[in-house]
Amino acid sequence: MSAGQAAGEAAAAAATPVLPRVLSALFYGTCSFLIVLVNKALLSAYSFPSPMFLGIGQMAATILILYVSKLNKIVHFPDFDKSIPVKLFPLPLIYVGNHISGLSSTSKLSLPMFTVLRKFTIPLTLLLEIIILGKRYPLSIIVSVFAIILGAFIAAGSDLSFNLEGYTFVLLNDIFTAANGVYTKQKIDPKELGKYGVLFYNACFMVVPTVIISFSTGDFQQATHFQHWTNFLFVFQFVLSCFLGFLLMYSTVLCSHYNSALTTTVVGAIKNISIAYIGMLIGGDYIFSILNFIGLNICMVGGLRYSFLTLRGNSKPTQSGDEENALPESKC
Numbered sequence: 001m002s003a004g005q006a007a008g009e010a011a012a013a014a015a016t017p018v019l020p021r022v023l024s025a026l027f028y029g030t031c032s033f034l035i036v037l038v039n040k041a042l043l044s045a046y047s048f049p050s051p052m053f054l055g056i057g058q059m060a061a062t063i064l065i066l067y068v069s070k071l072n073k074i075v076h077f078p079d080f081d082k083s084i085p086v087k088l089f090p091l092p093l094i095y096v097g098n099h100i101s102g103l104s105s106t107s108k109l110s111l112p113m114f115t116v117l118r119k120f121t122i123p124l125t126l127l128l129e130i131i132i133l134g135k136r137y138p139l140s141i142i143v144s145v146f147a148i149i150l151g152a153f154i155a156a157g158s159d160l161s162f163n164l165e166g167y168t169f170v171l172l173n174d175i176f177t178a179a180n181g182v183y184t185k186q187k188i189d190p191k192e193l194g195k196y197g198v199l200f201y202n203a204c205f206m207v208v209p210t211v212i213i214s215f216s217t218g219d220f221q222q223a224t225h226f227q228h229w230t231n232f233l234f235v236f237q238f239v240l241s242c243f244l245g246f247l248l249m250y251s252t253v254l255c256s257h258y259n260s261a262l263t264t265t266v267v268g269a270i271k272n273i274s275i276a277y278i279g280m281l282i283g284g285d286y287i288f289s290i291l292n293f294i295g296l297n298i299c300m301v302g303g304l305r306y307s308f309l310t311l312r313g314n315s316k317p318t319q320s321g322d323e324e325n326a327l328p329e330s331k332c
Contacts, residue, residue, distance in 0.1 A: 050223035058245025077197030124178035151299025181261030
């Protein structure tokens, strides 16, 4: 993206009314909060063995809801043609990687440590927006990012329930989430596929390969033979997770549309503050240590300061024709 395009994007963001930006961010934060709690119950409390199968359910729900909505003229997106895969690439690959790594990491880490390590999505998003979208950020934002990283390192370094596989999955999830946010912002041009088109065709392109992978790894068989399919509460939570998966994908696109990939990531960080402390009180899987607790709080303070600076910068009007002023404000 050129400097002129970045400045134009910043001006467009500044011209967007505050209410849609705030409401879309709150919607995303709420959906993200709820789906982590539901998935944690499914994958940990019920010991559901197939996170990939759960991801397939969420993709299927997305396809069904959007297709029925299109038939009833509730939403609009272009019919399929041979140019759509080219327009979307590499978003479908990032999308499925984000799904699988996110669901796998949720089941293998304590809730507070999961939310701490997810903070690495913020600097990764910042880096990708600089590289891919050509944005710039002031020193105060960079300092806040380093405070978040410092807190995450301190907390993770003293984690008494260290799980290498879980840490690997969550860090992969950070990379995929950052890339998904930045590329989604780039792809949701209403003149092209638009919000609903991106969601629908992403799910369509990746559901079949994911089913094949699930079959080949035994994940699908484990899911179909799971003992709790006759348990109404489990089935209800599974269906709820599928529906929340659709809402999360929609709210992510909506928040990125009205704000930016970085704002969406910051909202996720604010949401994680609530999840981390709730996990300490009611999760039952948090092992207390002084360093872990101190690191967690440093991470949260850095996230709050980062959020404050981001929102404050987002509320300032962009000076047209002044690239140096416009580009830092384009962070939101």
